[in-house]
């Protein structure tokens with residue numbers, strides 16, 4: 264399977280990276296070791312010593328250098344070997360590892376998996392809704408044994424909440440919601456508006472909606488390549504116009520997917536409540552993320568993993584999937600991503616270790 268390379272993927276929550284600690288992860292089939300250096304910057308190196316190919320994360324981090332645990336070669340943040348304790352200490356030319364640009368923004372750690380010179384901080388999509396400076400963020404993570412595009416299909420087609428999450432997030436009005444799909448440049452929007460909806464009692468309680476009050480709900484998802492999504496979800500009392508959304512409530516949920524392999528995905532998700540809410544915002548963030556974790560873990564994850572087992576290595580499109588009215592956003596995103604991957608491969612300049 265081919266991946267888009269010249270783009271930013273999520274490497275984790277920024278606060279997962281503590282000075283002095285090595286964090287090994289696999290992205291796009293590549294073993295990577297990451298750390299926060301003494302200046303507070305995020306660094307990422309290929310997690311494979313060029314001597315006998317042991318993982319560098321088994322070694323020691325000292326003075327922003329990783330010393331291999333096996334025979335003691337040391338590598339700095341540029342990937343260069345800077346110390347050879349053997350013989351005359353000369354550094355062999357090939358003693359270097361690949362480095363990956365990293366950045367911290369909106370509370371996430373971002374990693375660039377393509378040509379390092381092309382890493383453009385301006386290409387990070389706007390996730391300011393998740394900025395921990397202005398919002399309390401409930402944060403979570405799941406490791407899902409399914410392809411990352413099955414995950415993006417899942418979020419871009421939220422009709423599934425009626426069926427898969429009927430007792431929590433869904434209701435009988437979702438599949439008949441009004442759907443709009445828009446594409447602006449390389450950004451896809453998949454919007455769904457329900458009318459006269461009766462939410463589940465749990466969702467009413469969490470959102471502070473009077474029991475039994477009918478609402479119109481919007482579930483607007485923005486997709487940015489390769490697989491990072493922001494959901495704006497909100498409600499107004501049923502029958503009020505879209506312009507009156509200020510009177511409704513909106514919450515932002517980020518769904519960030521990074522392929523580990525072609526059949527496993529890192530899934531970071533978070534929910535934001537404005538800091539203007541004070542301590543109540545902090546409490547809501549924690550309560551809501553714990554609540555969301557249940558359907559995501561017990562309903563989405565088993566479904567996607569079962570889907571992956573059926574699909575195996577087969578190409579999604581060659582199986583001729585049936586297309587429904589709700590598939591517009593997901594199909595648009597898949598086609599756009601395929602096109603971006605093809606264009607990138609035509610450049611034929613990628614450094615693949």
Ligand code: FES
Pocket residue numbers: 312313314315316317331332333334335336
């Ligand atoms: S395997 Fe790393 S120094 Fe030998």
Ligand SMILES: [Fe+2]
Pocket residue numbers: 417423424427428559563
């Ligand atoms: Fe779901």
